[in-house]
Amino acid sequence: MITLAEWITYYTEHVKDVDNTYGPGYEQLNELFRNTLKEAWG
């Protein structure tokens, strides 16, 4: 069984390889913001 210490070491070395491409842009979030303003305050 792998120990937690080994997991920590593994992730320390491995994390740089994990994909970190940013997600979609702001369009959906802008729309959500505007819709929430309307929903909350009319």
Place this chain on the structure above:
Amino acid sequence: MVDLINEELLRLEQEQDIKILYAVESGSRAWGFASTDSDWDVRYIYIHKTDWYLSVNEQKDSYEEILPNDIDLSGWELRKALLLFKKSNPPMLEWLNSPIVYKEDYSTAQSLRSMLQTYFRPKSCIYHYLHMARKNYSQYILKDTVRHKKYFYVLRPVLACRWIEEKGTMAPVEFEVLLNEFLPNGPVRDEVDKLLVKKTAGGEMDEGPPIILLNDYLS
């Protein structure tokens, strides 16, 4: 206590002329290993009226208040919350999945949950949990006396990293779900369960000698 928390949220809305869109419990109560004297860590997302957003000057986009009855209130203005969501900020994602929800009167939180997987970025979340695990492991576990909660502050983030890597989704908030997935049984699980009983029946500051089986697992 829940009624009291809801009263405080209503007070904040009235005092600050805001609407609270979503309010949850975070931290040990949400994770499922609160002690008898744990704080109530209430986290919320709020929105101002339209005019507030039409100002030239920068304005405060968060609010914190600690009340005398162990209620710790901390809120983020919606635009700040959305920017953090876009960056796959782990606390923000945990709030959205908290099992203890005090208030969800608008569709905002549900809309964000429906977009969560699209915006979820494993790397930023693994970094967050890794930092938490390393810090607690190096500073607290390798001592003559160990606070019970520190074992959980190492175990939970490491198991969360495993979840993120193996499943490609944000880790569940509840510690028990992580345990059942990665430590379903065996002597280490038995020891964790015993410690959970001690932690939830005792105080935040309770400590004891290192637990040999867990330290063997950790070393």
